[in-house]
């Protein structure tokens with residue numbers, strides 16, 4: 001099935017192959033080297049838009065961007081909701097009910 005995620009994954013593979021051909025390197029392409037899309041559009045595989053990065057550098061870049069856009073209040077709210085549901089779970093199945 002062709003999902004938007006599959007299309008993105010296929011486009012990323014095409015980007016990697018295009019860059020490999022451009023750099024005249026062949027498989028295996030090191031797994032710890034990622035191809036980053038500078039404009040964040042995984043479908044824009046123009047060579048100017050592609051950048052090689054170490055996997056750690058790449059993950060760090062996107063993590064920083066993600067956390068910069070996350071609404072902290074919303075995150076706190078979600079964590080509190082999660083904690084609340086864990087407490088409900090604990091109160092239902094926790095030690096006090098096993099006595």
Ligand SMILES: [Zn+2]
Nearest residue numbers: 035036037058
């Ligand atoms: Zn990237």
